[in-house]
Amino acid sequence: MSVGSELLDRYEHAVLGVFGRPALVLDHGEGAWVWDVDGRRYLDLLGGIAVNALGHNHPALVAAVSKQAGELVHISNFFTSRAQIALAERLLTLADAPAGSAVFFANSGAEANEAAIKLARRTGRPGLVALEGAFHGRTTGALALTHKVAYREPFEPLLPGVTHVPPGDLDALDAAITEETGALFLEPILGEAGVVPLEAAYLRGAREITASRGALLIVDEIQTGVGRTGAWFDHQRAGIVPDAMTLAKGLGGGVPIGALVAFGSAVATSLTPGQHGTTFGGNPLAAATALAVLDTIENEGLLAHATAVGEYLARRVEGLGHPLVAGVRGRGLLRAIVLTEPVAPAVAALAREAGFLVNPVAPDALRLAPPLVVTTADLDLFVDALPALLDAAAESEGH
Numbered sequence: 410m411s412v413g414s415e416l417l418d419r420y421e422h423a424v425l426g427v428f429g430r431p432a433l434v435l436d437h438g439e440g441a442w443v444w445d446v447d448g449r450r451y452l453d454l455l456g457g458i459a460v461n462a463l464g465h466n467h468p469a470l471v472a473a474v475s476k477q478a479g480e481l482v483h484i485s486n487f488f489t490s491r492a493q494i495a496l497a498e499r500l501l502t503l504a505d506a507p508a509g510s511a512v513f514f515a516n517s518g519a520e521a522n523e524a525a526i527k528l529a530r531r532t533g534r535p536g537l538v539a540l541e542g543a544f545h546g547r548t549t550g551a552l553a554l555t556h557k558v559a560y561r562e563p564f565e566p567l568l569p570g571v572t573h574v575p576p577g578d579l580d581a582l583d584a585a586i587t588e589e590t591g592a593l594f595l596e597p598i599l600g601e602a603g604v605v606p607l608e609a610a611y612l613r614g615a616r617e618i619t620a621s622r623g624a625l626l627i628v629d630e631i632q633t634g635v636g637r638t639g640a641w642f643d644h645q646r647a648g649i650v651p652d653a654m655t656l657a658k659g660l661g662g663g664v665p666i667g668a669l670v671a672f673g674s675a676v677a678t679s680l681t682p683g684q685h686g687t688t689f690g691g692n693p694l695a696a697a698t699a700l701a702v703l704d705t706i707e708n709e710g711l712l713a714h715a716t717a718v719g720e721y722l723a724r725r726v727e728g729l730g731h732p733l734v735a736g737v738r739g740r741g742l743l744r745a746i747v748l749t750e751p752v753a754p755a756v757a758a759l760a761r762e763a764g765f766l767v768n769p770v771a772p773d774a775l776r777l778a779p780p781l782v783v784t785t786a787d788l789d790l791f792v793d794a795l796p797a798l799l800d801a802a803a804e805s806e807g808h
C-alpha cells in the first residue's frame with residue numbers, strides 16, 4: 410500500500426466527510442508544482458482554487474510569513490499593526506476607491522460576504538438579489554445568496570428575501586431590483602458556475618439600475634480579484650465603481666484572509682462601532698503576508714503575465730481543434746476548457762494520473778486557475794498531453 414492511501418484511510422476515520430475522500434495527500438511544492446507523499450510530481454493548474462497566486466514556496470511569501478511570525482502573529486482588534494494599516498491603504502489605492510472608503514478584514518470569502526450582507530441590511534431594505542449560478546460561500550447568510558439547490562436545501566430556511574435572476578439579462582435585473590432591495594451581489598466572472606464571464610455592458614447596466622433604485626452594488630471578487638484575471642480587480646475593466654467589493658482567495662497567497670472594501674464614506678460609515686467584529690480578521694500575520702503578495706504581483710509584473718499566458722493557454726487549447734473542445738471561457742488565469750460532452754470528471758481523473766491537477770467545475774467544464782507565476786513552458790506540458798487525455802476520457806465514458 411502506498412503512503413498516500415494509508416494516510417487517506419486515517420483521514421476518513423478522523424476528518425468529517427464533507428469533502429469525500431481527497432484525491433491526494435500532498436507533501437510540498439515549488440512554484441506551480443506540488444509533490445505527493447509518494448514522491449509523484451503534479452503541475453498545479455488549480456492553485457488551491459485560485460488561492461496560491463504566487464505558487465508554492467515563493468521566497469517573498471516565505472520571508473514575509475517568517476519575519477512577521479517572529480514579531481507578532483496575532484493581537485486582537487483592540488489593537489492594530491503597521492501591516493494592517495498599510496494593507497487597508499494599499500487595497501483602497503489599488504481599488505481606485507474614493508475618499509472616505511474603508512476596509513473590514515475577515516478570514517475567508519464567506520465571512521467577507523457576511524460583512525457585506527450586514528452593509529446591505531444597514532440600508533434598511535431587506536431584499537437581496539443575486540445571480541443564478543452564483544457562489545458566495547457556505548455560511549448561512551452567504552449560502553442564501555448561493556444559487557445551487559444541493560448546497561442550500563438541507564439547511565433551509567435560510568436568510569429570507571433573496572431573489573436569483575439569470576446572469577446577463579438586464580431586463581430581469583431591472584424587474585428584480587426594487588425599492589425594497591438592499592443590494593445586488595454579483596461575481597464579474599461566475600467561478601463555481603463554470604467560469605462564466607459577465608459582459609462589461611451588463612456590469613455597467615447593473616451599476617445604473619442599482620444606483621437609480623438606491624440599492625448597493627456589491628461585487629464579489631473573491632475568486633476574480635488580486636490579479637487573477639489580469640487586472641487587480643476584474644470589475645475595473647468595465648469602468649464601474651461598486652458600493653462594496655469582497656476579497657479572499659488570492660489575497661493571502663494561501664494564508665487565510667478576507668476583506669470587504671466599502672466604497673465612499675456613506676457606505677463605509679453605515680456599520681458603526683460595535684455592529685460587526687471578528688477575533689482573527691486582519692491580524693498581523695495575514696496582513697503582512699497579503700502585503701507581500703500584492704508587492705510581488707507588482708514587482709514581478711504578474712498582471713501582464715497573467716493576461717499574456719492566459720491568452721496563450723486559450724489560444725493553444727482552441728488551436729488543438731479537438732472535437733471534444735467547444736472553446737475556452739474566462740480571462741487571465743481564470744479559465745474553463747468547455748467540452749462538448751460531460752466528461753470533465755473523467756478527464757480530470759486521467760489528468761491527475763498523468764501529473765496535472767485540474768478541476769471539473771461542471772460536467773462539461775475543466776477549470777484552470779494556476780498560480781500567476783505559471784510559465785508557458787508549464788502550460789505547454791499540459792496542452793500537449795490534453796488530446797490523449799480527452800480521447801481516453803471519451804473512450805472510457807462511451808462518447
Ligand SMILES: *Cc1c(COP(=O)(O)O)cnc(C)c1O
Binds near residue numbers: 518631657
Ligand atoms: C470561494 C468563494 C467564496 C467563498 O470563500 P470561502 O473562503 O470558501 O468562504 C465566495 N465567493 C466566491 C466568488 C468564491 O469563489
